[in-house]
Amino acid sequence: MKMIERLAEATELAAQILAKHDYVRVISHNDADGITSAGIICNALYRRGIPFHVNIVSHLDEAFVRRLDEPAIFCDMGSGQPSLIPRDAVIIDHHMPIESDTEHLQVNPHLVGIDGSFELSASGVTYAIAKHLGNNIDLAGLAIVGALGDRQPMIGANKDILDEALQHNIVTIAHRLKLGDGDLAELLMYSTDPYVDIAGDPNKIQTFLDELDIGGKLSELSPEELRRLASALVLKVMKKASVDAIESLIGESYKLNYEVVSDASLFVRMTNASGKLGKTGLALALCLRDAGAKDQAQQLCLDYQRRTISEMKKIDIKEGTSIRYVHSSDKDVIGALAGTIIQYVAPDKPILVMTEQKGKIKISARGTRKLVQKGLDLSVAMSEAAKKVGGVGGGHNIASGASLPVGTEPKFVEAVDAIITEQLGGKGE
Numbered sequence: 001m002k003m004i005e006r007l008a009e010a011t012e013l014a015a016q017i018l019a020k021h022d023y024v025r026v027i028s029h030n031d032a033d034g035i036t037s038a039g040i041i042c043n044a045l046y047r048r049g050i051p052f053h054v055n056i057v058s059h060l061d062e063a064f065v066r067r068l069d070e071p072a073i074f075c076d077m078g079s080g081q082p083s084l085i086p087r088d089a090v091i092i093d094h095h096m097p098i099e100s101d102t103e104h105l106q107v108n109p110h111l112v113g114i115d116g117s118f119e120l121s122a123s124g125v126t127y128a129i130a131k132h133l134g135n136n137i138d139l140a141g142l143a144i145v146g147a148l149g150d151r152q153p154m155i156g157a158n159k160d161i162l163d164e165a166l167q168h169n170i171v172t173i174a175h176r177l178k179l180g181d182g183d184l185a186e187l188l189m190y191s192t193d194p195y196v197d198i199a200g201d202p203n204k205i206q207t208f209l210d211e212l213d214i215g216g217k218l219s220e221l222s223p224e225e226l227r228r229l230a231s232a233l234v235l236k237v238m239k240k241a242s243v244d245a246i247e248s249l250i251g252e253s254y255k256l257n258y259e260v261v262s263d264a265s266l267f268v269r270m271t272n273a274s275g276k277l278g279k280t281g282l283a284l285a286l287c288l289r290d291a292g293a294k295d296q297a298q299q300l301c302l303d304y305q306r307r308t309i310s311e312m313k314k315i316d317i318k319e320g321t322s323i324r325y326v327h328s329s330d331k332d333v334i335g336a337l338a339g340t341i342i343q344y345v346a347p348d349k350p351i352l353v354m355t356e357q358k359g360k361i362k363i364s365a366r367g368t369r370k371l372v373q374k375g376l377d378l379s380v381a382m383s384e385a386a387k388k389v390g391g392v393g394g395g396h397n398i399a400s401g402a403s404l405p406v407g408t409e410p411k412f413v414e415a416v417d418a419i420i421t422e423q424l425g426g427k428g429e
Contacts, residue, residue, distance in 0.1 A: 004157035006112040007128055014090050014107050015132030019048065025072040026054045030275035032149025032268045034076035036123040036142040039287020041073060043139055044130035056280035060084050076122035079108050080394045094122045095395060096379055109157065117396040119156025121147045127161060140165035141256035142287055149268045172255040177230050178248060180266055181219050184209060190305040192336060194249045195344040196236045200309040242347030242368045260291045270297040273304035276332050308336045320417040322424055325352040334364040342366040350376060350420060354409060361404040372397050375423045385416035
Protein backbone atom coordinates (compact mmCIF):
# COMPACT_ATOMS: atom_id res chain seq x y z
CA MET A 1 0.00 0.00 0.00
CA LYS A 2 1.23 3.48 -0.84
CA MET A 3 1.96 5.59 2.23
CA ILE A 4 -0.52 8.29 1.25
CA GLU A 5 -3.32 5.71 1.19
CA ARG A 6 -3.18 5.62 4.99
CA LEU A 7 -5.10 8.90 4.79
CA ALA A 8 -7.77 7.51 2.44
CA GLU A 9 -10.55 7.18 5.02
CA ALA A 10 -10.09 10.69 6.39
CA THR A 11 -9.61 12.36 3.00
CA GLU A 12 -12.70 10.68 1.56
CA LEU A 13 -14.79 11.74 4.56
CA ALA A 14 -13.52 15.32 4.25
CA ALA A 15 -14.45 15.35 0.56
CA GLN A 16 -17.93 14.04 1.33
CA ILE A 17 -18.47 16.79 3.89
CA LEU A 18 -17.31 19.50 1.50
CA ALA A 19 -19.40 18.14 -1.38
CA LYS A 20 -22.58 18.51 0.70
CA HIS A 21 -22.14 22.25 1.15
CA ASP A 22 -23.41 24.90 -1.25
CA TYR A 23 -20.78 27.37 0.01
CA VAL A 24 -17.40 26.92 1.72
CA ARG A 25 -15.13 29.34 3.57
CA VAL A 26 -11.44 28.50 3.00
CA ILE A 27 -8.90 29.74 5.56
CA SER A 28 -5.24 29.00 4.90
CA HIS A 29 -1.72 29.99 5.90
CA ASN A 30 0.20 32.68 3.99
CA ASP A 31 3.29 30.64 3.06
CA ALA A 32 3.83 28.58 -0.11
CA ASP A 33 2.38 25.39 1.40
CA GLY A 34 -0.69 27.14 2.76
CA ILE A 35 -1.32 29.10 -0.43
CA THR A 36 -0.99 26.06 -2.70
CA SER A 37 -3.29 24.16 -0.30
CA ALA A 38 -5.87 26.90 -0.78
CA GLY A 39 -5.27 26.83 -4.52
CA ILE A 40 -5.84 23.08 -4.71
CA ILE A 41 -9.09 23.09 -2.73
CA CYS A 42 -10.40 26.19 -4.54
CA ASN A 43 -9.76 24.60 -7.93
CA ALA A 44 -11.54 21.45 -6.77
CA LEU A 45 -14.53 23.37 -5.35
CA TYR A 46 -14.82 25.50 -8.50
CA ARG A 47 -14.89 22.39 -10.68
CA ARG A 48 -17.67 20.97 -8.49
CA GLY A 49 -19.64 24.19 -8.84
CA ILE A 50 -19.36 24.99 -5.12
CA PRO A 51 -18.90 28.72 -4.39
CA PHE A 52 -16.16 29.63 -1.94
CA HIS A 53 -14.54 32.57 -0.19
CA VAL A 54 -10.84 32.53 0.71
CA ASN A 55 -8.89 34.14 3.53
CA ILE A 56 -5.10 33.73 3.54
CA VAL A 57 -3.77 34.61 7.01
CA SER A 58 -0.47 34.63 8.88
CA HIS A 59 -1.92 33.00 12.00
CA LEU A 60 -5.16 31.93 13.62
CA ASP A 61 -6.89 34.96 15.08
CA GLU A 62 -9.50 34.10 17.71
CA ALA A 63 -11.67 37.14 16.98
CA PHE A 64 -11.68 36.34 13.24
CA VAL A 65 -12.55 32.68 13.82
CA ARG A 66 -15.43 33.59 16.15
CA ARG A 67 -17.05 35.62 13.37
CA LEU A 68 -17.25 32.62 11.04
CA ASP A 69 -20.84 31.50 10.57
CA GLU A 70 -20.54 29.28 7.49
CA PRO A 71 -18.96 25.89 6.67
CA ALA A 72 -15.20 26.28 6.81
CA ILE A 73 -12.05 24.40 5.94
CA PHE A 74 -8.73 25.31 7.56
CA CYS A 75 -5.59 24.50 5.57
CA ASP A 76 -2.04 24.31 6.95
CA MET A 77 -3.27 25.35 10.40
CA GLY A 78 -5.60 24.23 13.15
CA SER A 79 -4.04 21.10 14.62
CA GLY A 80 -2.11 23.16 17.14
CA GLN A 81 -5.16 25.13 18.30
CA PRO A 82 -8.29 23.03 17.66
CA SER A 83 -10.12 24.76 20.51
CA LEU A 84 -10.27 27.90 18.33
CA ILE A 85 -11.85 26.11 15.37
CA PRO A 86 -15.66 25.89 14.90
CA ARG A 87 -16.95 22.37 15.55
CA ASP A 88 -18.28 21.78 12.05
CA ALA A 89 -15.04 22.87 10.33
CA VAL A 90 -12.59 20.53 8.60
CA ILE A 91 -8.93 20.83 9.60
CA ILE A 92 -6.29 19.98 6.98
CA ASP A 93 -2.88 20.25 8.58
CA HIS A 94 0.52 18.62 8.86
CA HIS A 95 1.73 20.24 12.09
CA MET A 96 1.96 17.96 15.10
CA PRO A 97 -1.39 17.90 16.94
CA ILE A 98 -0.76 19.15 20.47
CA GLU A 99 -4.24 18.82 21.96
CA SER A 100 -6.66 15.91 22.16
CA ASP A 101 -9.45 16.68 19.73
CA THR A 102 -12.63 14.66 19.27
CA GLU A 103 -14.82 17.50 18.00
CA HIS A 104 -13.34 18.03 14.52
CA LEU A 105 -12.47 16.05 11.46
CA GLN A 106 -8.70 16.49 11.37
CA VAL A 107 -6.95 15.23 8.26
CA ASN A 108 -3.36 15.15 9.46
CA PRO A 109 -0.56 12.78 8.39
CA HIS A 110 0.74 12.50 11.95
CA LEU A 111 -2.52 10.80 12.97
CA VAL A 112 -1.86 7.88 10.60
CA GLY A 113 1.88 7.46 11.16
CA ILE A 114 3.15 9.74 8.38
CA ASP A 115 5.75 12.34 9.36
CA GLY A 116 4.21 15.69 8.50
CA SER A 117 7.55 17.45 8.89
CA PHE A 118 9.29 15.50 6.13
CA GLU A 119 6.95 13.11 4.29
CA LEU A 120 3.77 15.10 3.54
CA SER A 121 2.79 18.76 3.70
CA ALA A 122 -0.65 20.37 3.93
CA SER A 123 -0.85 20.79 0.15
CA GLY A 124 -0.30 17.06 -0.27
CA VAL A 125 -3.12 16.29 2.16
CA THR A 126 -5.37 18.78 0.36
CA TYR A 127 -4.52 17.18 -2.97
CA ALA A 128 -5.58 13.79 -1.61
CA ILE A 129 -8.95 15.30 -0.65
CA ALA A 130 -9.30 17.05 -4.02
CA LYS A 131 -8.97 13.72 -5.83
CA HIS A 132 -12.14 12.53 -4.06
CA LEU A 133 -13.97 15.62 -5.32
CA GLY A 134 -13.33 14.94 -9.00
CA ASN A 135 -10.69 14.41 -11.65
CA ASN A 136 -8.05 16.66 -10.10
CA ILE A 137 -4.82 14.79 -10.76
CA ASP A 138 -3.56 17.82 -12.70
CA LEU A 139 -3.31 19.64 -9.34
CA ALA A 140 -0.46 17.38 -8.22
CA GLY A 141 2.03 20.04 -9.32
CA LEU A 142 0.67 22.43 -6.70
CA ALA A 143 1.10 19.76 -4.03
CA ILE A 144 4.75 19.40 -5.03
CA VAL A 145 5.22 23.18 -4.85
CA GLY A 146 3.79 23.17 -1.33
CA ALA A 147 6.10 20.40 -0.19
CA LEU A 148 9.13 22.17 -1.68
CA GLY A 149 8.01 25.37 0.02
CA ASP A 150 8.24 23.60 3.37
CA ARG A 151 11.64 22.16 2.33
CA GLN A 152 10.32 18.62 2.34
CA PRO A 153 12.16 15.95 0.34
CA MET A 154 10.31 13.81 -2.18
CA ILE A 155 10.10 10.79 0.12
CA GLY A 156 7.24 8.88 1.72
CA ALA A 157 3.80 10.19 0.77
CA ASN A 158 5.39 13.07 -1.16
CA LYS A 159 7.01 10.49 -3.42
CA ASP A 160 3.61 8.86 -3.97
CA ILE A 161 2.30 12.20 -5.26
CA LEU A 162 5.39 12.80 -7.39
CA ASP A 163 5.18 9.31 -8.92
CA GLU A 164 1.55 9.91 -9.84
CA ALA A 165 2.41 13.30 -11.33
CA LEU A 166 5.19 11.77 -13.41
CA GLN A 167 2.97 8.93 -14.58
CA HIS A 168 0.35 11.38 -15.87
CA ASN A 169 2.89 13.89 -17.26
CA ILE A 170 1.79 16.55 -14.78
CA VAL A 171 5.43 17.09 -13.84
CA THR A 172 8.73 16.53 -15.65
CA ILE A 173 12.03 16.06 -13.82
CA ALA A 174 15.35 17.49 -14.97
CA HIS A 175 18.75 17.22 -13.29
CA ARG A 176 20.46 20.58 -13.36
CA LEU A 177 21.93 23.53 -11.53
CA LYS A 178 18.99 24.97 -9.62
CA LEU A 179 19.53 28.69 -10.05
CA GLY A 180 16.47 29.30 -12.20
CA ASP A 181 16.88 30.84 -15.65
CA GLY A 182 17.90 34.26 -16.89
CA ASP A 183 20.97 36.46 -16.84
CA LEU A 184 23.66 34.87 -14.66
CA ALA A 185 24.73 38.08 -12.96
CA GLU A 186 21.14 38.91 -12.04
CA LEU A 187 20.43 35.38 -10.82
CA LEU A 188 23.44 35.51 -8.49
CA MET A 189 22.63 39.07 -7.42
CA TYR A 190 19.24 38.16 -5.99
CA SER A 191 19.60 34.47 -5.16
CA THR A 192 18.72 33.45 -1.61
CA ASP A 193 18.29 29.73 -2.28
CA PRO A 194 21.04 28.94 -3.08
CA TYR A 195 22.73 31.80 -1.23
CA VAL A 196 26.40 32.60 -1.81
CA ASP A 197 28.47 35.32 -0.17
CA ILE A 198 28.70 37.39 -3.36
CA ALA A 199 24.91 37.89 -3.51
CA GLY A 200 23.96 41.55 -3.49
CA ASP A 201 27.42 42.72 -4.63
CA PRO A 202 27.57 43.33 -8.41
CA ASN A 203 31.35 43.89 -8.42
CA LYS A 204 32.11 40.59 -6.68
CA ILE A 205 29.65 38.79 -8.93
CA GLN A 206 31.29 40.16 -12.07
CA THR A 207 34.74 39.22 -10.77
CA PHE A 208 33.48 35.71 -10.02
CA LEU A 209 32.05 35.30 -13.53
CA ASP A 210 35.12 36.83 -15.18
CA GLU A 211 37.38 34.36 -13.38
CA LEU A 212 35.23 31.54 -14.76
CA ASP A 213 35.13 33.18 -18.20
CA ILE A 214 31.36 32.83 -18.45
CA GLY A 215 28.39 35.17 -18.74
CA GLY A 216 25.02 35.69 -20.39
CA LYS A 217 21.99 33.53 -19.74
CA LEU A 218 22.23 30.32 -17.75
CA SER A 219 20.25 28.41 -20.39
CA GLU A 220 22.79 29.39 -23.07
CA LEU A 221 25.88 28.04 -21.29
CA SER A 222 27.73 25.12 -22.83
CA PRO A 223 28.02 21.86 -20.84
CA GLU A 224 31.62 22.75 -19.99
CA GLU A 225 30.65 26.24 -18.81
CA LEU A 226 27.85 24.78 -16.70
CA ARG A 227 30.32 22.33 -15.15
CA ARG A 228 32.72 25.16 -14.26
CA LEU A 229 29.94 27.25 -12.78
CA ALA A 230 28.50 24.37 -10.78
CA SER A 231 31.90 23.38 -9.40
CA ALA A 232 32.69 26.96 -8.37
CA LEU A 233 29.33 27.42 -6.66
CA VAL A 234 29.59 24.11 -4.83
CA LEU A 235 33.03 25.11 -3.54
CA LYS A 236 31.60 28.41 -2.30
CA VAL A 237 28.60 26.79 -0.64
CA MET A 238 30.61 23.94 0.90
CA LYS A 239 32.56 26.32 3.12
CA LYS A 240 29.61 26.85 5.45
CA ALA A 241 26.43 25.25 4.15
CA SER A 242 24.50 22.22 5.34
CA VAL A 243 24.40 18.96 3.39
CA ASP A 244 20.77 19.77 2.54
CA ALA A 245 21.86 23.07 0.97
CA ILE A 246 24.52 21.45 -1.20
CA GLU A 247 21.95 18.93 -2.39
CA SER A 248 19.56 21.78 -3.22
CA LEU A 249 22.14 23.48 -5.45
CA ILE A 250 22.43 20.70 -8.00
CA GLY A 251 19.84 17.98 -8.44
CA GLU A 252 16.26 17.34 -9.41
CA SER A 253 14.22 20.29 -10.59
CA TYR A 254 10.54 20.01 -11.40
CA LYS A 255 8.80 21.41 -14.46
CA LEU A 256 5.08 21.91 -13.90
CA ASN A 257 3.37 21.14 -17.19
CA TYR A 258 -0.06 22.53 -16.24
CA GLU A 259 0.81 25.65 -14.23
CA VAL A 260 1.38 29.24 -15.35
CA VAL A 261 4.77 29.18 -13.59
CA SER A 262 6.48 26.06 -14.88
CA ASP A 263 9.58 26.10 -12.64
CA ALA A 264 8.50 24.64 -9.28
CA SER A 265 11.25 26.38 -7.31
CA LEU A 266 10.33 29.74 -8.83
CA PHE A 267 6.67 29.04 -8.06
CA VAL A 268 7.64 28.48 -4.42
CA ARG A 269 9.50 31.79 -4.27
CA MET A 270 6.73 33.74 -6.00
CA THR A 271 3.90 32.42 -3.82
CA ASN A 272 5.90 32.75 -0.63
CA ALA A 273 7.00 36.31 -1.39
CA SER A 274 3.50 37.39 -2.43
CA GLY A 275 2.03 35.84 0.70
CA LYS A 276 4.55 37.32 3.11
CA LEU A 277 4.23 40.77 1.52
CA GLY A 278 0.46 40.77 1.90
CA LYS A 279 -0.39 40.15 -1.77
CA THR A 280 -2.19 36.89 -1.03
CA GLY A 281 -4.73 37.37 -3.81
CA LEU A 282 -1.89 37.54 -6.31
CA ALA A 283 -0.37 34.34 -4.94
CA LEU A 284 -3.70 32.54 -5.08
CA ALA A 285 -4.24 33.77 -8.65
CA LEU A 286 -1.08 31.93 -9.70
CA CYS A 287 -2.50 28.73 -8.21
CA LEU A 288 -5.75 29.33 -10.11
CA ARG A 289 -3.71 29.58 -13.32
CA ASP A 290 -4.15 33.28 -13.98
CA ALA A 291 -1.22 34.07 -16.28
CA GLY A 292 -1.88 37.78 -15.80
CA ALA A 293 -0.54 37.54 -12.24
CA LYS A 294 2.93 36.36 -13.28
CA ASP A 295 4.70 39.65 -13.94
CA GLN A 296 3.67 41.33 -10.70
CA ALA A 297 4.43 38.19 -8.69
CA GLN A 298 7.85 37.96 -10.32
CA GLN A 299 8.63 41.56 -9.34
CA LEU A 300 7.47 40.96 -5.77
CA CYS A 301 9.69 37.90 -5.65
CA LEU A 302 12.74 39.94 -6.70
CA ASP A 303 11.91 42.65 -4.16
CA TYR A 304 11.56 40.04 -1.42
CA GLN A 305 14.88 38.42 -2.29
CA ARG A 306 16.55 41.85 -2.44
CA ARG A 307 15.24 42.68 1.03
CA THR A 308 16.36 39.31 2.38
CA ILE A 309 19.89 39.77 1.03
CA SER A 310 20.03 43.34 2.34
CA GLU A 311 19.07 42.11 5.79
CA MET A 312 21.62 39.27 5.57
CA LYS A 313 24.35 41.87 5.15
CA LYS A 314 23.25 43.81 8.26
CA ILE A 315 22.41 41.22 10.89
CA ASP A 316 24.58 40.41 13.90
CA ILE A 317 24.29 36.72 14.78
CA LYS A 318 24.63 36.03 18.50
CA GLU A 319 25.75 32.75 20.06
CA GLY A 320 24.00 30.71 22.74
CA THR A 321 25.04 27.34 24.10
CA SER A 322 23.06 25.30 21.57
CA ILE A 323 21.38 27.98 19.47
CA ARG A 324 22.10 31.13 17.52
CA TYR A 325 19.77 34.10 17.46
CA VAL A 326 19.48 37.40 15.67
CA HIS A 327 17.23 40.45 15.62
CA SER A 328 15.90 41.74 12.28
CA SER A 329 14.36 45.10 11.49
CA ASP A 330 12.45 43.69 8.51
CA LYS A 331 9.38 41.86 9.82
CA ASP A 332 8.45 40.38 6.45
CA VAL A 333 11.61 38.36 5.81
CA ILE A 334 12.37 36.66 9.14
CA GLY A 335 11.37 33.22 7.83
CA ALA A 336 13.54 33.65 4.74
CA LEU A 337 16.42 34.88 6.90
CA ALA A 338 16.15 31.91 9.23
CA GLY A 339 16.09 29.49 6.29
CA THR A 340 19.05 31.14 4.57
CA ILE A 341 21.18 31.23 7.72
CA ILE A 342 20.52 27.62 8.72
CA GLN A 343 21.05 26.31 5.19
CA TYR A 344 23.95 28.39 3.92
CA VAL A 345 25.71 30.22 6.76
CA ALA A 346 25.60 28.40 10.09
CA PRO A 347 23.95 24.96 9.96
CA ASP A 348 25.44 23.42 13.11
CA LYS A 349 23.02 25.08 15.56
CA PRO A 350 19.33 26.02 15.30
CA ILE A 351 18.74 29.67 14.42
CA LEU A 352 16.10 32.01 15.87
CA VAL A 353 15.27 35.24 14.02
CA MET A 354 13.30 37.84 15.97
CA THR A 355 11.44 41.00 15.04
CA GLU A 356 8.92 43.32 16.65
CA GLN A 357 5.54 43.41 14.96
CA LYS A 358 2.23 44.88 16.13
CA GLY A 359 3.31 45.09 19.76
CA LYS A 360 4.63 41.52 19.87
CA ILE A 361 7.96 39.81 19.33
CA LYS A 362 7.65 37.38 16.41
CA ILE A 363 10.21 34.60 16.12
CA SER A 364 11.02 32.23 13.27
CA ALA A 365 13.21 29.24 14.13
CA ARG A 366 14.87 26.71 11.82
CA GLY A 367 16.95 23.56 12.19
CA THR A 368 18.34 20.92 9.84
CA ARG A 369 17.49 17.27 9.27
CA LYS A 370 20.83 16.37 10.86
CA LEU A 371 19.92 18.27 14.03
CA VAL A 372 16.47 16.65 14.12
CA GLN A 373 18.13 13.24 13.88
CA LYS A 374 20.15 14.21 16.96
CA GLY A 375 16.99 15.00 18.91
CA LEU A 376 16.05 18.57 18.00
CA ASP A 377 12.34 19.35 18.23
CA LEU A 378 11.78 23.05 17.67
CA SER A 379 8.02 22.71 18.04
CA VAL A 380 8.39 21.48 21.62
CA ALA A 381 11.20 23.90 22.43
CA MET A 382 9.40 26.97 21.10
CA SER A 383 6.08 26.02 22.68
CA GLU A 384 7.52 25.32 26.14
CA ALA A 385 9.82 28.34 26.18
CA ALA A 386 7.07 30.67 24.94
CA LYS A 387 4.67 29.51 27.66
CA LYS A 388 7.25 30.41 30.30
CA VAL A 389 7.17 34.06 29.23
CA GLY A 390 3.46 34.39 28.47
CA GLY A 391 3.67 33.73 24.74
CA VAL A 392 2.66 30.99 22.33
CA GLY A 393 4.75 28.86 20.00
CA GLY A 394 4.77 25.69 17.93
CA GLY A 395 5.18 24.22 14.47
CA HIS A 396 7.40 21.38 13.28
CA ASN A 397 10.48 19.75 14.76
CA ILE A 398 12.61 21.33 12.02
CA ALA A 399 10.82 24.68 11.67
CA SER A 400 8.75 26.54 14.20
CA GLY A 401 7.67 29.96 15.40
CA ALA A 402 6.58 31.92 18.44
CA SER A 403 4.89 35.14 19.51
CA LEU A 404 6.01 36.79 22.76
CA PRO A 405 5.31 39.88 24.85
CA VAL A 406 7.82 42.65 24.15
CA GLY A 407 10.67 42.58 26.64
CA THR A 408 10.59 38.85 27.31
CA GLU A 409 13.15 37.94 24.64
CA PRO A 410 16.13 37.42 27.01
CA LYS A 411 14.19 35.00 29.23
CA PHE A 412 12.79 33.24 26.16
CA VAL A 413 16.23 32.82 24.59
CA GLU A 414 17.59 31.45 27.86
CA ALA A 415 14.69 29.01 28.16
CA VAL A 416 14.74 27.76 24.58
CA ASP A 417 18.54 27.37 24.68
CA ALA A 418 18.27 25.21 27.81
CA ILE A 419 15.53 23.05 26.27
CA ILE A 420 17.46 22.51 23.03
CA THR A 421 20.68 21.80 24.93
CA GLU A 422 18.82 19.01 26.71
CA GLN A 423 17.30 17.73 23.46
CA LEU A 424 20.74 17.52 21.86
CA GLY A 425 22.21 15.51 24.69
CA GLY A 426 23.06 18.07 27.32
CA LYS A 427 25.78 19.96 25.52
CA GLY A 428 26.07 22.60 22.85
CA GLU A 429 26.89 21.71 19.29
